[in-house]
Amino acid sequence: MGTIKIIAKNTTILYISEVLSKFLGFLYVMYMARYLGAEGYGIISFAMAFTGIFAIFMDFGINQLSIRDISRDKTITEKYLDNILMLKVIIGIIVYLSIIIIMKVIDYNTTTIFVVYIIALSTLFNSFNQTIYSIYQSYEKMEYMGIGKILNSILMFSGVFLAVFLNLDIVKFAYIYLMASIINFIYCICVLSIKFVKPKLSVDLKFWRWLLKEAIPFGLGGIFISIYFNIDSVMLSAMKGNIYVGWYNAPYKLILILLSVPAIYTASILPTISKNFNNINNLKKIYSTSFKFLFSMSLLIFVEIYLFAGDIINFIYGIDYKPSVTALKILIFVIPIMYLTYLSGSFLSVTGKQKYLCNVVMLNAIFNVLLNYLLIPRFDILGASLATVLTELIGLFLMVYCIIKYFFKLSAIDLMLKPLFCGGLVFLISYMLKESVDWIFLSIFGSLVYGVMLIVADKQIKKIVFDLYNEFKAKI
Incomplete structure (x- = not known):
């Protein structure tokens, strides 16, 4: 396939998947926000924003770096993938423990703390999904990434609809995020193993040091963007309470x-x-x-x-x-x-x-x-x-x-x-x-x-x- 056709195909696939996932996302957020009310939706929004700030440390620009390098040389796919997955396991454990410690120190109610813990686990799985998406992008196989995005939106929409129908509480809504990210992770692993390479965990400390050093220019920009897009919800929660986070995130999500x-x-x-x-x-x-x-x-x-x-x-x-x-x-x-x-x-x-x-x-x-x-x-x-x-x-x-x-x-x-x-x-x-x-x-x-x-x-x-x-x- 020629370069122009590849670009056209990938652009069309991403556009369709973006429109469908955004549309379904809009529906389940609207449905969830109405059901939970401003305070309940505020708790979910705070958890997403708080864990979102930490999520960037799981990546720190490594995904962008791997897209750049693997696109040029497909033979390094296994080395990059296996080492990045192992590195993310270790970083993920550190990040999750840090979230637990900070939430213990901050004076939040039990429900909010528990929701943050569940959403944090979902964020960790999403980080692994993003790593696998970077492999799809490197091989210019955007259809697999598009399917993953649509799958996640369908799972979230179905989960929210079921939770409202069964009259479940806010903690169960947090589990919807976790289950959607886990199922999406299973999909990504299956596609990766069948169509590309079978993932393994590998430790190459010298390569890790080089990887983190090279990823710094990508990672710094990501950190600042993550802080910018999430800090307002976190600060609103700390200064005013979660009901204000809900009122703020309703129009913010529309934007x-x-x-x-x-x-x-x-x-x-x-x-x-x-x-x-x-x-x-x-x-x-x-x-x-x-x-x-x-x-x-x-x-x-x-x-x-x-x-x-x-x-x-x-x-x-x-x-x-x-x-x-x-x-x-x-x-x-x-x-x-x-x-x-x-x-x-x-x-x-x-x-x-x-x-x-x-x-x-x-x-x-x-x-x-x-x-x-x-x-x-x-x-x-x-x-x-x-x-x-x-x-x-x-x-x-x-x-x-x-x-x-x-x-x-x-x-x-x-x-x-x-x-x-x-x-x-x-x-x-x-x-x-x-x-x-x-x-x-x-x-x-x-x-x-x-x-x-x-x-x-x-x-x-x-x-x-x-x-x-x-x-x-x-x-x-």
């Missing part, structure tokens, strides 16, 4: 789902950016066109969700999450920022500015912790939401500054004026009609009006939309 759009888009244009590395004019065209397209999409999402935040929260989570409405109205400001952050970060990562990007991520993590420390005690979930928005805004500013300084200048007016004008008109129309028209119908109507206006007003957007449509139609 994370919406971020799959720029993630897929930027992943698809990375090869093109890399190919045009030495052509500044082409780089500018790719970046500016993508900037305008992603900003236009994010602006529509911002307008619709900001206007109908109350209806959306009540429709998805129920009346128990009323305090989440204001948090969503603040958090939604992060969507236009992060859509451009995904693009700018990906651009810098493939144009030789990885070190600068790592420094930005580090500063973001530090700044986010400080802001949460200052804002959460006074403004609780609104403070955590504001900290997220301000942190992302600073990160985007630093990334765009680097692009302007080292690559090309950008005109904010050319890139943002037409989307802002069209978005402003849709906002005004929707705002005037929202009291008399059903919010679902009005959001669909507003989206269509916005799309038509933008396609008519901007030739670049029109070209991108029709190119994407034709590409999608061709693949279908």
